[in-house]
Amino acid sequence: QLIVLLTGGCAKRVTDGEQVSPDQKIVIKFSHVVAENTPKGLAAERFASLVQQRTRGRVEVQVFPNSTLYADGEEMQALQSGAVQIIAPATSKLGDLYPGWQALDLPYAFKNLDEVHRAMDGPVGQKLAKSLDSKGFMVLAYWDNGFKQLTNNVRPITSPGDLKGLSFRVMINSPVLREQFNLFGATPVPMPFNDVYQGIERNLVHGQENTISNLYTKGFYRVQSYMTISDHGYMGYAVMVNKAYWYSLPEDIRRVMEETMAEVTRWERAKAAEMNETYLKQLKDSDNLTITELTPEQKEAWEAAFKPLYASFAGDIGLELINELQKHN
Ligand code: LMR
Numbered sequence: 599q600l601i602v603l604l605t606g607g608c609a610k611r612v613t614d615g616e617q618v619s620p621d622q623k624i625v626i627k628f629s630h631v632v633a634e635n636t637p638k639g640l641a642a643e644r645f646a647s648l649v650q651q652r653t654r655g656r657v658e659v660q661v662f663p664n665s666t667l668y669a670d671g672e673e674m675q676a677l678q679s680g681a682v683q684i685i686a687p688a689t690s691k692l693g694d695l696y697p698g699w700q701a702l703d704l705p706y707a708f709k710n711l712d713e714v715h716r717a718m719d720g721p722v723g724q725k726l727a728k729s730l731d732s733k734g735f736m737v738l739a740y741w742d743n744g745f746k747q748l749t750n751n752v753r754p755i756t757s758p759g760d761l762k763g764l765s766f767r768v769m770i771n772s773p774v775l776r777e778q779f780n781l782f783g784a785t786p787v788p789m790p791f792n793d794v795y796q797g798i799e800r801n802l803v804h805g806q807e808n809t810i811s812n813l814y815t816k817g818f819y820r821v822q823s824y825m826t827i828s829d830h831g832y833m834g835y836a837v838m839v840n841k842a843y844w845y846s847l848p849e850d851i852r853r854v855m856e857e858t859m860a861e862v863t864r865w866e867r868a869k870a871a872e873m874n875e876t877y878l879k880q881l882k883d884s885d886n887l888t889i890t891e892l893t894p895e896q897k898e899a900w901e902a903a904f905k906p907l908y909a910s911f912a913g914d915i916g917l918e919l920i921n922e923l924q925k926h927n
Contacts, residue, residue: 618847624657628684629667629676631791633815637743637870638686638835639663645862652854659684670770670790677840678734686741686835689726690772696729697914701923703774704911705830705904706897709927711742711871714832716926725919727836736841738856739863742870743809745829749822750805751798754890756826758782758903767794767806774911775807778831778904791816798822809833811870814877819886827878827891830900837863 618624628642639661646659662668668676673685674695692699701707701722708714717723718740727737748755752764762783768775769788776786787803791812797803798821806818807830813819837859844852881887892900912920 618851623655624847624851626657626659626684627662627667627682628659628686629662629673629682630686631665631670631673632663632812634663636811636815637866637873638741640869641741641862641866642684642686644865645858648858648862649855652858653851657851657855665790665792669792677838680840680843683843684738684837684839686837688743688769688833689740689836690769690775690833692726692730692836693771693773695733695735696726698726698729698916698919700772700774700911701915701919702726702834703772703778703831704907704915704920704923705778706901707923708832711744711867713926714742714834715867717923718834720926722919722922722926725922730836730838731841734841735838736844737836737838738859739837741835741837741863742867743811743833743835744870744874746807746809746831746833747813748805748807748826748828748830749813749818749824749887751821751823752804754824754826754888755828756890756892756896758900764804765802767797767803773914774907775831777907777910781904781907794818795821807831810874810877810881814881819881819884823888825881825887825889827889828900829892829897830904 628646630638630642632638634640634643642661642663646661649657649659667682670687670691673682673687676682677685689699689702708717723740730737748766750764750766753760755761759782761779765785765787766779767789768779768786770790776788779786787797789797789803794806795816795818798806798818805822808818819825882889908920
């Protein structure tokens with residue numbers, strides 16, 4: 599059951615298949631877990647303001663950042679029940695809905711963002727989106743964050759062997775992310791995003807893996823000593839809606855929102871690349887972290903060291919999807 603607010607403030611429940619009438623104001627809650635000054639946070643705001651303008655206020659998209667409404671592990675249920683209308687979780691968090699999503703978590707699955715975009719805007723993205731059909735979800739767009747880096751407060755990490763004995767927070771719902779640490783004798787600790795800062799501060803984990811914009815905007819660098827620019831994994835988002843809800847909206851409104859989403863997606867991808875670069879520069883200019891940048895040769899050695907994961911997950915993820923992904927490399 600989904601809630602649409604009437605002009606005038608009273609709430610009306612819209613059930614599957616029921617249409618929104620022409621005079622209703624449509625309020626869409628967009629919930630996400632990261633800070634406002636991140637690529638996802640800014641793109642959500644941009645989408646909200648463009649949609650408001652283009653529908654002349656008929657649609658109001660309310661953005662709730664920083665897990666203020668729902669945290670990891672709660673968002674999906676909230677989308678299903680109609681408590682929120684748009685979420686944009688990292689694709690890693692969809693692994694329990696369909697194991698194929700984990701293909702994107704395989705270390706060095708992508709060497710650069712062009713490869714990512716070719717895959718996500720092609721058959722890989724389509725197949726993954728289709729997997730959500732049976733759950734009643736629909737993917738409106740794929741947004742980037744970027745490549746993940748490793749931080750910790752024990753030692754500099756230059757080879758995968760240096761991971762041994764350390765514990766790292768990983769995103770929830772992705773066995774691939776867990777195994778990537780187990781492989782080298784490190785301990786993965788799945789944890790919702792909004793618990794990570796305290797988790798590090800309280801020594802529940804030695805480190806974590808994340809994109810520069812996330813670790814900068816959440817201040818992880820303040821409680822970590824070392825960072826390795828490893829670019830070992832990609833993190834991106836599936837912008838998702840409840841399918842029954844989406845099709846309950848008037849067609850012209852949907853069209854405006856879909857076109858705006860496509861436009862904002864192009865903007866978001868450029869912004870994500872720019873923000874990761876800008877924040878990295880700021881981290882380099884500050885002396886909070888000792889930064890180790892892997893050379894191309896070192897990255898090749900890391901990639902080779904992680905290769906066994908491809909065989910171990912071929913069954914779960916499906917060889918077809920892994921092969922499709924590798925076509926883009
Ligand atoms: C994380 O949990 O580290 C990320 O998924 C947060 C996000 O949405 O970027």
